[in-house]
Amino acid sequence: MKASYKVPSIIACSILLVVSCSRKKDKFISRNFHAVTAEFNTLYNGYNALEQGRASLNESYTDNYWDVLPIERLEVFDEVILPGQSKNESFSTAEEKAVKAIQKHSMNIGGKEKNPQMDEAYLLLGKARYFDQRFVPALEAFNYILYKYAASDKINQARIWREKTNIRLENNELAIKNLKRLLEQEELEDQDLADATSMLAQAYLNTKSIDSAITQLEVASNVTKSNDERGRYRFIQGQLYNELGYKDSANIAFDKVIELNRKTPRIYMISAYLEKMKNFDYENEDRMALLELLTDLEENRENRPYLDKIYFQKGQYYQNTNAEALAIEYYNKSLRTNSRDRLLKAKNYEILGDINFDNSVYKEAGNYYDSTLTNLELNSKPYRVIKRKRDNLEDVIYYEGIAITNDSILRLVRLPDAERITYFQGFIDDLKAKAEAEKEKAEALERNQGLATVNAGGRQAPAFQGVGAPAQATFYFYNPTTVAYGKNEFIKKWGNRALEDNWRWSSRGVIGNIGGAGGTNIVAAATEEELYDPEYYISKIPTEQKVIDSISKDRNYAYYQLGLIYKEKFKEYELAKDKFQDLLESNPEERLILPSKYNLYKIYELLGENGEAAIAKNDIINNYPDTRYAMILSNPDMVSDEDENSPENLYQALYAQYENQEYADVISKSEDYINRFEGDAIVPKFELLKATATGRLYGFDAYSKAINFISVTYANKPEGKEAQHIESNVLPVLANKDFVKDSDSIRQQYKVIYTFKDAKKEQLEGFKTELDTVLSHVKYYKLQSSVDVYDTNTNFVVVHGITNKLVANTFEQLFAKEDKKKIKEPHFVISSKNYQIIQIHKNLNDFLNVDTN
Template sequence: MTRFYHSFTTRYNVYFNGIENYKEQLKEMEEGYEDNFTDLLLMHPAQAYANPKDPQPSGSFDRTIEKCQKAIQLHSIKKRPKRNSKKMSDPKYREYMKRDEYNPFIHNAWRLMGKAQYYKGDFLGAAATFLYISRHFTWMPDLVAESRIWQARCYIAMGWLYEAEDILLKINNEKLPESQNNWFATVNADYLVHKGEYEKAIPFLETAIKSASSKQQRIRMTFLLAQLYAATQNPTKAYQTYGKVIGMNPPYRTEFNARIKQTEVYSGKDISKEVKKLTRMASRDRNKEYLDQIYYAIGNLYLSRKDTLKAMENYRLANQKSTRNGIEKAICQITLGNLYFERREYVDAQPCYAEAIPQLKEDYPQYDLLSRRSSVLDELVVYAQNVELQDSLQNLAAMSEDDRNKAIQKIIDNLIKKEKEEAEAQQREEYLAQQQGPQFNNDNSAKQNTTILSGDKSWYFYNKPMVSAGKTEFQRIWGSRKLEDDWRRRNKSGFSMSDFAEQSGNSENEDLADNSLPDEENPDSIQSDAADDPHKPEFYLKQIPMTPEAMETSNEVVAEGLFNMGIILKNKLEDYPAAIANFNLLEERFPENPYRLDVYYNMYLMYMRNGDVVTAGIYRDKIRSVFPESPYAQAMADPHYLDNLRRMSTVQDSIYEATYAAYLENDNRTVHGNTTFMKEKYPLSPLMPKFLFLDALAYIGDKQYDHFKAGLKDLLERYPQADVSPMATTMLKGVAQGRQVAEGSGNMRGMIWKARLTNDTTTLANDTAQATFTQDLNAPHVLLLVYATDSVSSNQLLFDVAKHNFTSFVIKDFDLEIMTFNEISMLVVKGFNNFDELSHYRRVLDNSETFRYPPGVRPVMISEDNFKKLLEGYSFEDYFLFLENNPQPTEPYEKR
């Protein structure tokens, strides 16, 4: 009677309330979730919990879980009934007396709780619940099998595919109960989809669809089945299955995407009917929000028939009609960008990639390739747009004054018209937003929150989609600009040795102009305002090269653009025909351009790569005849030049390591000898700037200071963009200011500590800015293992410290990160809540029997706040001076 009472009360009281809530919330989840049709659909919306970046499903199962827990707590019967000795001879009775539970209905509460935990997204908790069921209800084989399959489903959702496979194989080998065949097919299909074995998953998914828990789930899994057919190159089956989805009377969004997907797998010979069908869809008011997808689908149809021009026309139309930023628009832009890229129309491809990348997740197929391609095109388009702009300006300069003014006025009229259309469109969007409420998804709202689109909430500079979006917005406002100092200026002076001339006198007021009139009374102010207003002709006239000097500057920009476009096309895109075409155009337009030597050499390399030895020989002869004193000509004089070039990559590293070691030992003769050898044997080595830098520093030990300065000047003239050039610049400036040069190999380390940990020249107002460090021993700290770049193997140091941490600290975990700033590199050890924790770690590290600091590594203990100040542009020398005045409790450590 007790067992009957508790069973009855469980079923019709607590459990009833829980199961009703469960059904209600499950229906809301399955019907309310918006699937991502651009990717494989999830077997169930609950799986979206596994990826926080995905839209999260609705439905709260807390009440169900609460009711199940209450049922178990109040009505579970663990106490065995009184033993009947007369029945002990019966094996079934003996098994009955060994049970862990005697409420005949309570297992339903356990099972329901596990399901509710799964649909809530608590996959680990659900797995634990189903594991409990499989171990404590062994007398119910169907329940045990069902629970183990559910356990496998939880593992799949967490990505534990090996554990899920182990369970599914064992269940299948142990003769699966017939009642669980359909449920096994559902979970096994899910497992095979996650594993990428789509062809094997199809028959199981077909079985699972028949026993789907609801109509919405049956529609969802049928759509997924069609996607699997498409992924396994079975377009006919995929087309038919998408048709089944349409015939199941699904929600309109699902029906619409099924029709769009049909165009991607259409295998008929005549696409005109499909195009007409989609065109009719485009004319309906209910599809205005989906016009981009419709035209994208039409483009797919034309692309399937190799009609690239028609396809691109519709892809462009899809981008124009798009009212939303999102994955659908991004996919269209990527498709269009790929077509432009394959046609070598790189300038047109660049904005497609630049706008699409922020909308994509990092797990999107070929994301890394697309991101790299976008970065290269961003660099290429800077020069391409510069060339196009200067050619347009030169064409305006060649016009008569009347024609020029008409052309400028046409530009102004088009600008005013465009601004008016944008303002009207903005007003319409605002009106529609007010009418339709906050759910209206327009382009502005998407632009305002790229984080929502990508789902990534990390810090801006670690958030690739947000960085890409920022880059696109920057280009929209400023245009494409090269990453360099004074980027806002169109014309910038180049590198000048006068920057390092010894200072004499005071020229502080030399550049001051006499302009004492207030702005409102200054006639130049009115003209300046007009020149900054794109609605006034003066804005355009000031950019036109009307003087010989301005035309010369414009030609310099064009020549620089053509040369750099050729270099990027050759080195980063490996498009040799396009690179050769740019170099030939540069030679044709500017026969005396300053890039001829590099152009000849790159042409030589490309023709050798293409096997055209005769043409390559022509450019080799040009180098040796026109530039006989150049490093290229000297290197090519060796008949074994190409063999030397191939060996260079393997030889140069070992020579540099020996040269650096010799410098540290003050063996200056070896440093000079190795540098001379590299100049003669491998003058084109990428490490040549480093050799020249060490060679110049070695002259300090020889007390030949003129050779030291001459060596640094030669380095800066030949390699102004090298990684050692900022340090060389700092040294020359110091000499120009009258500072004495320290002798010995330690001077290099001294200069390292004085270097700024930034490439941003605007970070600090001047070199003498006082650092505002603070000392807070209770603040979080980090340990910096600092060394000169290239003097220590970063990977080996990282491995040694990680090994030490693993063996010395069982519970505590530390984050390790390598950071490089030109000449300075460091291994950052994080995870210390205060200075005392860091001091303990430091003592353990210093006293370790297995870890030793490599030569040249200096440990620095610093708070996170002070470390941020270093990253803002201060030097280690600034921090060391602060420590001298504010010593830390473990001062001896800092003096190592």
């Protein structure tokens, strides 16, 4: 019988307990039940989720030690978070738990909260929103605690978190005001004091009050219970002292970080060492002690994750002690660590680029600057600075490539047959050695079963399907051995191709050709027999005098351009002098001789070589007396920027002729000026003007050829780039020569055209004047005329302003009777779109034979 009462008794007690634990009754049991349940169930799980989210944030966050660290490790993103979305599921879970605790365990009775855990719930809610970067809702949660739970023991924490949120919302002045008031009015201790002063320091940093920030960080460093935070605050102090220029104080702060040793994350200790080294006085302090310290850091196994930074600093040491070769070695070692620090990689590449630039190895410098750009944020200030440096090298790299390639070809052309055989035999021996090394590597790969893997079932996947053919046991690019093998096979088949579109085309050229001959990879094109036959390579050396002269001409022009670039852009006068002297010794074309001699004269003056300058000056004056250069040297005071024969003024005058539709004259004079000022920076402008005039006079096909010539010949000049843009984007639009059908439903402009063959200018102007007089009498329409060139023999007098085809076809009916007698020349009507087509493609006869109605 006793057992029969047991179950009902349990049920009754449970019901009694539930009823007595109502959130609406202010009873001892209710208060404690909801407080304990909220604290040890909902809030416990919520805080666990919050800590998991913070841990994941810390793992994903990477500090930028090249700048002053933020007080708190939290990266704020600009993207907008929509309602219901979250950056981190852990914070979303924490928020849900906080909301659940409030909804199920809040005891708001008579306007007062009876559950003492509700302030914790709202604090958790605010923190979860804060770390999820929803700062406005977080601020609401913290403000609710201050409003509703003024007697809470968490009130100071809520105030601190509210100001943290204000700082994130960029309300720094408000945060400073509230935190200072909190510190004055409350006796904060331990972690609360550390949190308040550290956040005050962050607000001061944001408002550029560095002295005040250092003071607050000192307090925070002393009272915080977390050694992680202490190490971070001390390190930031050192950074701030460095910003103020107080190196001794900065070193003291860094020493305090180093003293913490393993109590704080090792990255702070290593960074403190490196920051101290940046403050090292190479003139007065012990260099050997610094080198020993760097070596100890390098050899310490615990520092392996930070070798990228240590190698970089060692490179800095050797660079500052003028050991350039060792500096280069350590910068490269830093790069080979595959560092995740993109700014560090950018600095390594930039320094290596600068070293090559200072040593006048401009092509290598350009390559390093390219690598620098890939590691910098696009369009940032550092990116733009390096981009400018790289752009300045564009021309010198281009012309150096031409000069080196063509020099090597001409050197082979001049070699006797016996020496050619010796030269190529050496090259073939190198090829055989490389082939043997590759063969040994392939055999080793096969022996080691490079791609062999054992799956979970114990089955072994095949390693190779024959020599040199990797099997698909794992994804190819996951295996570094097969990647290296693939690279070797690619180079063996295709050569060292540049990374660009259409890389397989032989016309794109190949890097590392034998002497640069032919612009194609003659090694890749060779058969097995030809590959090791010297005669095969000898047969590729040009023999036709026309081809050799063309190569020599291109090389000479490259020398001239390099001389100008080194002189004008880089102020490398010795290099410029060498290029001009080499040019004059290479039997250059007549057009390059005088400008080269004049530039040499200017260089001699700049270098203080007055004797050489006098010889060059007399040579120009005596041997080229009628030239502009001789006039400049003979009467320098008479030459001014307003000289009507200067290239710039001649260009302006020619452009005025172009606007006046004197296209034939523009083309003729452009050719003359191009030859006269060959090598001058203004030549591409004359070429582009000539191309435009050619298109206006001869049509689309002639224009297309001229633009293509400019885009290839002046590829690195602004005019060449403009021509490339025209070729890619404008010409395809202009290529359509199909006439457009006239439509009455679409409003469009029409023109009335009077055609004149071989007419003199006076005749055209006379007719236009008469026509303008007649048009001025026309009512209801505002008409005007112009004289347009069609081709070398044909001109149009065009009437503009008609918007109706019927009116255009009955154009003469607009005239008064006396005016009809004045204008008797035949005419035709054309829409504006079709007029544009006949002017572009010069297909007037096709239009006259086509019905566009």
